[in-house]
Amino acid sequence: MKQVTFVLFLILAVCAGAYAQIVNRETYLKEFEKRVAFVTSVYDTLQTPGYYQIAVRYTHNKEIAVADRMFKELLRDPRGDMFWMIPSIGAYLVGKDKMSAETKAVVRNAWKTYAPYRGDTENHWCMYYSALFLAAEQFPNLPGSEWYNGKSSDENRQEAKEYLIHWMKITTTIGQGEFDSPDYFPEYAMPMILLSHFAEDPEMKTRGTMMTDFLFADFAVEHLEGQYIGGYSRIYQPAVYKPLLSPASAFAYLYFGTGEPTNSGWIVLPALSTYRLPEVIYNIAVDRSKTYIHKERKRVRNVIRFGSEKNPPVYKYSYVTKDYGIGSLQGGILQPIQQHTWGVRYLYGRPYTTIFGLHPYWSGWEVGMFFPEEVKTLIADVVASKGTYNNPDKWTGGSPFERTFQHKNTLIVLYDIKPGTTTEHIDGFFPRNLEERIVDPSGWIICKAGDTYVGWYPLQEHEWKEELETPSNSLNDIGRPQLERVKEMGNWRLRSYKLQNGYVIEVRSKDEIGSFDRFKSELRSHVPKATLTPGSVSVRYGTLGGDKMNFAFPEKRTLNGKEIDLSKTRLFDGPFLNAAVGSEKLTITYKTKKLILDFKAVKVIE
Amino acid sequence: MSPSSNEANHIFHRRGAECAENRRERRPTSSALLRVLCGSALRTITLKNAKSLHRVATRCVILIVLLASGWSESLLARQDTLYMSVLNSRKHRLGALDNPTVGLFVSTDAGATWKHRGWTGYIRTFYTESGPDGVLWSACGNGVLRSSDNGVKWRITTGWEVTEVLKVKVDPSKPSVVYAATAYGVFRTEDSGETWKERNVGFLKPFVSDVVLDRSTTNRLLAASEDGVYLSANAGKRWQLTGLKGKGVRTILQHPKEKSIFFAGTEEDGFFSSSDGGKSWQQSNKGLKQLTIYTIACDRSDAEVLFVGTHGGGVYRSSDRGKSWRQIIEGLDNLVVHSLLVLPSNPSILFAATLNGGLFKSTDRGEHWSFNSQEEGQVWGLSAR
Incomplete structure (x- = not known):
């Protein structure tokens, strides 16, 4: 009896601990305002001209003349295309009632004379058309001769609205294209928040708010203390192995109150807006008291050649606990260049809070699927802006020779690599700051990261490589040096040169399995059986949880004798988010609270 | 697709006038000049008019001078x-x-x-x-x-x-x-x-x-x-x-x-x-x-x-x-x-x-x-x- 009481007490203590971080609405809003004050604090004193500096000065009613001067100076030579459009219209919208008539005229003139590139992908179009919509509302009834693109205010507003509704429709029916991106989250959140605050068209204002809710709900179920969990469409180095460096983490800090305080510029305009995160989403974001499985369907970015389907489906599986999350996409080329197919992320050991693996693949065929330039020159074009793309040591990217099969906190990854492809090896990332990284005689590599234990069973021989961060790899993907860091630690790379390859990953927390010794002992008695010949790569494995997983490359997945049909994956499927494919309706649930985003009716039901 | 609008129509209708204006502004090219020279020459030779033959000869001399002076490339191309x-x-x-x-x-x-x-x-x-x-x-x-x-x-x-x-x-x-x-x-x-x-x-x-x-x-x-x-x-x-x-x-x-x-x-x-x-x-x-x-x-x-x-x-x-x-x-x-x-x-x-x-x-x-x-x-x- 005493034991039962003790266990109950422990459970209550754990729950209380987990709930301790959840605050009521009133407190949340107060703390949110404090975070707003913090994230905007440096921007009204910065003397370097910038749109965020301008926006904060206008909002804080401070140094209006300086803001005006900066605005005029920046607009002497606008640049940055859609990355100019969003911050510049944002700065205008927050300051239009305070700026001088002359500044207003300069802003207006910029939309006549500067012709921005529309871009070639979803985040570009989302920013471009959101900004154009807001600008067309602000400068109405003007003929085409007053706009850079020769279209009238009405035409621009209408076209922008049509695109944005189209984007919302496909996102809420077959999933977001550039989904769950730790680096590109702001490119969607910022424009939607601006629509939510500033759109004069009531429909677009509502849609902006709903879409912001949608994006945050999607993030809320797949983050751990501000780190996005699982597979992503796009991520840059070094955020892939230093998760809290990504801009999405800045949004988590501002809106969820988790992660690390930041003055990231990405959250300045959102911080100045009237958008407030619904309580139900906030609760989901911060409550990790119960472990859960969350599944999603997303879509591949527009495939323009070498494919038979414009937007093939992406199936994502995430397992989330209070200590760690493991998630995966099904594998294959799902996004160009920056795909992250699977990963474990945990709380211990910042900044290196992740273990993951990949086949560092690149090809003209891959980029030719998504970009219209000549296939033979595309790699060089891509490398000019994404410097690590053709680096065999890179840490981002998908591969046509990689597939995954995840069940709960067990993941199998298989490779059947065609000989002669750009890289004939696979890599695994193991951070240096792991407490333990044991190469066990059983074949398992067993790691301890605080209360999270990770087992990695390589199916083929491999080698270890210690990698200190050198000046060459401390450049980020766009070739800019990172901020100087002192005493940067090295990390471990597991590399295997076998073309038919794979590994099994088991993750458990202390709460789930008890001691690290027990985890080790359990792993030793669970060894996968693999067949690894060209064209016939498969593995049979009984998980620590007692399930039987059979996986044959590329697509045959069997769980406890039952074949898994990924095509039945719903748009959202989990304890918090639910939506059917094609529904345009997302139901967000937290305990007894419910929020329904009905995009067909353009209505929010609470 | 982009819907028509008054502004679009305005641009559309204006275009014809602008093109006409552009054509008016275009200077005669040297190849056009060559066509004039050669064409006239041929016509006048057909007429077998002695006076005209003198004119043709003069024009041919001018043509030869133009070609010989190395202008031919740009002159011919200028159209x-x-x-x-x-x-x-x-x-x-x-x-x-x-x-x-x-x-x-x-x-x-x-x-x-x-x-x-x-x-x-x-x-x-x-x-x-x-x-x-x-x-x-x-x-x-x-x-x-x-x-x-x-x-x-x-x-x-x-x-x-x-x-x-x-x-x-x-x-x-x-x-x-x-x-x-x-x-x-x-x-x-x-x-x-x-x-x-x-x-x-x-x-x-x-x-x-x-x-x-x-x-x-x-x-x-x-x-x-x-x-x-x-x-x-x-x-x-x-x-x-x-x-x-x-x-x-x-x-x-x-x-x-x-x-x-x-x-x-x-x-x-x-x-x-x-x-x-x-x-x-x-x-x-x-x-x-x-x-x-x-x-x-x-x-x-x-x-x-x-x-x-x-x-x-x-x-x-x-x-x-x-x-x-x-x-x-x-x-x-x-x-x-x-x-x-x-x-x-x-x-x-x-x-x-x-x-x-x-x-x-x-x-x-x-x-x-x-x-x-x-x-x-x-x-x-x-x-x-």
Whole structure:
């Protein structure tokens, strides 16, 4: 009896601990305002001209003349295309009632004379058309001769609205294209928040708010203390192995109150807006008291050649606990260049809070699927802006020779690599700051990261490589040096040169399995059986949880004798988010609270 | 598609007047002068008028002096307006303050000088073509752009649905009809870009990099797709695979004189020709060492002569309508040639547009090349009017 009481007490203590971080609405809003004050604090004193500096000065009613001067100076030579459009219209919208008539005229003139590139992908179009919509509302009834693109205010507003509704429709029916991106989250959140605050068209204002809710709900179920969990469409180095460096983490800090305080510029305009995160989403974001499985369907970015389907489906599986999350996409080329197919992320050991693996693949065929330039020159074009793309040591990217099969906190990854492809090896990332990284005689590599234990069973021989961060790899993907860091630690790379390859990953927390010794002992008695010949790569494995997983490359997945049909994956499927494919309706649930985003009716039901 | 509006209509109606104005402003070219000189001479000789013969002799002397003085090249060429579409530059750096100007460049002196027109930033300008009415059409990442004032002011004629436009083709007999070949298929306007309609029925894979309007039959089109040559007999309403299935077709050209003959350049499979209007195709790679062909050009003065631009092999010349090929790359520093242009008024002059090496020019039918413009530029498309 005493034991039962003790266990109950422990459970209550754990729950209380987990709930301790959840605050009521009133407190949340107060703390949110404090975070707003913090994230905007440096921007009204910065003397370097910038749109965020301008926006904060206008909002804080401070140094209006300086803001005006900066605005005029920046607009002497606008640049940055859609990355100019969003911050510049944002700065205008927050300051239009305070700026001088002359500044207003300069802003207006910029939309006549500067012709921005529309871009070639979803985040570009989302920013471009959101900004154009807001600008067309602000400068109405003007003929085409007053706009850079020769279209009238009405035409621009209408076209922008049509695109944005189209984007919302496909996102809420077959999933977001550039989904769950730790680096590109702001490119969607910022424009939607601006629509939510500033759109004069009531429909677009509502849609902006709903879409912001949608994006945050999607993030809320797949983050751990501000780190996005699982597979992503796009991520840059070094955020892939230093998760809290990504801009999405800045949004988590501002809106969820988790992660690390930041003055990231990405959250300045959102911080100045009237958008407030619904309580139900906030609760989901911060409550990790119960472990859960969350599944999603997303879509591949527009495939323009070498494919038979414009937007093939992406199936994502995430397992989330209070200590760690493991998630995966099904594998294959799902996004160009920056795909992250699977990963474990945990709380211990910042900044290196992740273990993951990949086949560092690149090809003209891959980029030719998504970009219209000549296939033979595309790699060089891509490398000019994404410097690590053709680096065999890179840490981002998908591969046509990689597939995954995840069940709960067990993941199998298989490779059947065609000989002669750009890289004939696979890599695994193991951070240096792991407490333990044991190469066990059983074949398992067993790691301890605080209360999270990770087992990695390589199916083929491999080698270890210690990698200190050198000046060459401390450049980020766009070739800019990172901020100087002192005493940067090295990390471990597991590399295997076998073309038919794979590994099994088991993750458990202390709460789930008890001691690290027990985890080790359990792993030793669970060894996968693999067949690894060209064209016939498969593995049979009984998980620590007692399930039987059979996986044959590329697509045959069997769980406890039952074949898994990924095509039945719903748009959202989990304890918090639910939506059917094609529904345009997302139901967000937290305990007894419910929020329904009905995009067909353009209505929010609470 | 973009709906019509008062403003759009205003621009549309204004265009005719502007074109007329442009034509009025155009100075008489030297080749026009030559035509006057030669034409008058012939007419007067026929009349066998002694007085006129004296006048003819005088004019011939003037002509000989002009030719001998080395002006011939530029004088003969001056009637051509050349359009060079620069997609990007290897010098371009994300966020840099001194990025080179890209987009459309125009020359009216056979490439001696180039003037930038229109948008200066990177909007993925792939190709620009002038219609017979003088209206300019640009195929861009931002859609199809139109200018009625020689590139000073532009209007994006397409809406959000049309993006990554690789080529535009104006119907020479009806300049209000324009086709756009895009990464998402073919689009057509019949009202000078006021409205566009998607024309993709029949394509299995709609990535289309080129469209050719068959001069022999109204509304007959051939399209270069990633999966072969497609044919439409009804202005793109329906398409049917007509040949080269499974091959990435990059470009198609109709023979300038014999309308039943077409040529196609492919990714990895070399050069093909068709003598039955595109119904059947024959491969012809004799002499070609590189088999990715981005562009084909012809010498209008000699029906036998063809040029191809290749990936990695520069330029090849054929003197037998593509039966055999000879590489001509002396002075051509970059061998990724994406577009070729034979100057219509002087076929001795060729331009080769390279990806990341800029524009090269030859004055001896491609035997020797020299750098002309756009250092490290990705010169994607060339055209002439």
